[in-house]
Amino acid sequence: MSQPAAKAENLFDLSGQLAMVTGASRGLGQYFARALARAGADLILTSRRSAEIAPFAEQMRALGREVFLVDxxxxxxxxxxxxxxQVExxxxxxxxxxxxxxxxxxxxALDVRWEDWNLVLDTNLRGSFFVAQQIARNMVQHRYGRIVNIGSVTSVAGYAGLGPYCASRGGIRQLTMSLADDWGHFGITVNCLAPGWFQTAQNAVLYEDPEWVEYLTDRIPxxxxxxxxxxxxxxxxxxxxASRYVTGQTLLVDGGISTGAVRATRRAASRQGVQQ
Ligand SMILES: NC(=O)c1ccc[n+]([C@@H]2O[C@H](COP(=O)([O-])OP(=O)(O)OC[C@H]3O[C@@H](n4cnc5c(N)ncnc54)[C@H](OP(=O)(O)O)[C@@H]3O)[C@@H](O)[C@H]2O)c1
Structure with a gap:
């Protein structure tokens, strides 16, 4: 088993490991890549326009990491x-x-077109499956791997206006469990990291509306x-x-919004901790 030599004193050390991050041209992908690089990992960064991520790649190299760009x-x-x-x-x-x-x-939902459905499901669900399949071939050879599928709070909750997206993210959660079972005996863990509401290019338009931001913030514990x-x-x-015996799980990082937080008291009362 080609398990990395884990330093007993630091279960979170990724020195000498190679991590691939898809969609690394902007947004959360770059934050994931930076966090892994800071923990010691070399990087494979993918994008549809890998030339455009050259400046980000340089920043990661400045941390002392090797970085490979793949279209x-x-x-x-x-x-x-x-x-x-290319990875092989x-x-x-x-x-x-x-x-x-x-x-x-x-x-x-009444306005969703056939093409909208295909775009979202093909990218988020089919894409994630086949990327995992390609990279798992390498991991299987080495009898070791950590696959982190990015889900969302929509993996566990439904939101109006996000039908295809919610379907894709719910699918990612199920896919994660299925692949965990498929590949666990090869020493590969497969988990889903499910962010709540973060401001990035994908949803910037929502954050331009202060009323919506207040509405959202109020619902986040x-x-x-x-x-x-x-x-x-x-x-x-x-x-x-650190997560060696964790697989098939969905970890929500969402400030608690998936608790379904709805005020059960009037606003003033809840702020003062008064029961009503
Ligand atoms: N932001 C949030 O609040 C939030 C919450 C939960 C989950 N998520 C999920 O987290 C991931 C990153 O979100 P984000 O907010 O950072 O989104 P983003 O800013 O829109 O970035 C999306 C990334 O995916 C890439 N991508 C899109 N279609 C692709 C395709 N067909 N082939 C290859 N790459 C493609 C984009 O690359 P190009 O430069 O090539 O377009 C870009 O790098 C997404 O899967 C998103 O659904 C986001």
């Missing part, structure tokens, strides 16, 4: 296969995969939307020796 469109079968070949050509064990590339279409760094600890945990 990948997760909706294209040929691109998926080329990615697999590196001749390196891939220890960690963060399956992050994703997209969203926000529309009332921690009383603020997520900051991308709030995910650092969770991704490093699921990528490291």
């Amino acid at each position: 990948l469109d997760v909706r294209e079968q040929s691109s998926m296969e080329q990615m697999g070949q 050509a590196l001749g390196r064990q891939v220890h960690i995969l963060v399956n992050n590339a994703g997209c969203n279409v926000r529309k009332p 921690m009383k603020r939307p997520g900051l991308p760094n709030d995910l650092d600890g969770a991704v490093v945990f699921l990528a490291s020796e």
Whole structure:
């Protein structure tokens, strides 16, 4: 078994390991990559326009990490296969995969078009499956792997206007459990990291509306939307020796919004801790 030599004193140390992050051109993907690099991992960064992530790659190299750029469109079968070949050509064990590339279409369910459904499901669900399959081939050879599928609070809750997205994220949760069972005996763990509401390019338009931000914030027990760094600890945990006996699980990092938090008292009373 090519298990990395875990330093007993630091279960979160990723030194000498190689981590692949998909959708690393912007947003959460870059935060995941940075967190893994800070923990010691070298990186494979994928994007549909890998030349555009050269400046980010330079920042990661400045941390002392090796960084490889790979073009990948997760909706294209040929691109998926080329990615697999490029990764194998590196001749390196891939220890960690963060399956992050994703997209969203926000529309009332009655307006969702056939193409909208295909875009979201093909990218988020089919794409994640086949990326995992490509990289698991490498992990199986080495009898070791940490796969982190990025889900969402929509993996466990339904939201109006997000039908295809919720279906894709619910699917990711189920896929995670299925792959955990498929690959556990190869020493590969598969978990789902499910962020709540974070402000990125994907949802920037929502945060332009102060009323909506107040509405959202009120429903989050921690009383603020997520900051991308709030995910650092969770991704490093699921990528490291620290989570060696955790598989098939969904870890929500959402400030508590998945508790279904609804005020059960009037606002003034709840602020004063008074029962009503
Ligand atoms: N932001 C949140 O609050 C939130 C919450 C829960 C889950 N998530 C999930 O977390 C992930 C990252 O979210 P984000 O907010 O950082 O989104 P983002 O800013 O829109 O970034 C999405 C990334 O996915 C890539 N991507 C999209 N379609 C692709 C395709 N066909 N092939 C390859 N790459 C593709 C994009 O690359 P290009 O540059 O090539 O377009 C980009 O790097 C997504 O899967 C998202 O659904 C986000």
